């Protein structure tokens with residue numbers, strides 16, 4: 001495990017300043033905002049994405065006020081470099097040095113032919129759920145919204161040109177599904193994953209979202225039931241790709257480009273509009289969408305429809321097994337739809353809690369053991385994550401050896417208000 005104190009330098013060559021001005025570097029008064037129809041289109045796009053939009057976003061003002069820096073990030077003794085275009089305000093708030101990323105496991109994948117999807121990433125060995133597939137720094141990072149009035153083609157040409165020749169070649173070899181823009185911009189738009197650079201500037205939420213292109217992870221195709229998930233860690237400026245269910249040797253490794261709990265038609269519209277392809281994943285190849293759509297919508301609403309755990313503990317009108325059955329049903333739907341990428345683990349946690357509240361020692365131990373095994377396999381991103389995992393492991397060990405130390409132990413037995421005889425007979429039994 002690398003030490004948390006080893007660090008990487010942010011700049012490998014002098015940064016260039018890019019200002020949203022014409023000519024470059026002129027003062028704010030000379031800046032020309034893009035034409036009104038462009039501003040209106042960007043404003044509409046931004047305000048349609050809840051996580052992105054500040055209350056009164058105005059792209060013309062954004063262009064007038066932003067300045068950018070272009071530089072290369074290097075990572076300790078790793079020869080890899082990332083070419084970044086960053087808003088100067090964001091860049092100032094990033095750490096001066098990055099923590100060393102976890103070592104990437106060797107020989108987990110290869111890039112190969114994925115048929116009509118083009119190239120894809122394939123497992124070269126069996127991997128259990130939770131296994132780390134890959135740790136990777138991005139090749140390029142750009143803000144999601146670039147408020148420059150110089151052509152993007154010039155910006156991308158300079159940014160790509162900052163990479164060492166081999167990385168540059170690999171980047172230029174990535175897929176490009178966009179015919180509506182310059183080739184380099186097409187590569188970014190086809191391959192970028194949306195990352196958040198955690199900048200504590202609540203007045204400008206639009207500034208934190210960035211596009212990051214990776215030489216390997218960007219080869220992952222989309223699936224509506226993906227077998228892998230990725231997490232971004234700003235502290236190490238790296239992406240962690242891990243299995244969400246067991247992956248077999250030779251199986252394609254897939255991620256989700258869009259929310260998979262929406263019905264098939266909506267997923268297809270989004271994928272088409274944003275990425276320009278029609279999904280050819282195994283889930284979309286199934287002839288009938290209705291049952292799958294219903295299952296996905298039910299999973300999307302599961303947690304908001306569920307009464308709080310504490311309410312079930314005191315509610316004598318629902319049978320003891322009611323809440324456990326709801327979670328077991330959710331786990332069944334998750335397996336059916338291949339949606340382990342949703343927080344399937346939360347259901348296992350919840351079932352362990354239910355058995356704790358029912359003071360059922362055997363079942364509480366069985367389900368808590370499942371939680372413990374899963375956590376032991378899981379990849380924890382960042383120093384804080386690993387520390388939290390260490391503390392949680394201690395807590396599980398305590399609960400397993402002494403179930404009564406579980407904080408909600410026997411709550412349902414202690415606090416449940418018994419059903420008044422004859423009142424609302426059978427209520428809750430038909431819920432599952």
Ligand SMILES: C[S@@+](CC[C@H](N)C(=O)[O-])C[C@H]1O[C@@H](n2cnc3c(N)ncnc32)[C@H](O)[C@@H]1O
Nearest residue numbers: 117118119175177191219221222277279280281
């Ligand atoms: C990020 S790239 C993935 C790697 C790419 N297949 C390659 O050859 O490098 C995204 C592109 O892959 C293709 N793709 C990804 N997932 C797909 C899917 N589920 N169905 C069809 N095409 C897909 C589309 O052409 C999409 O624009």
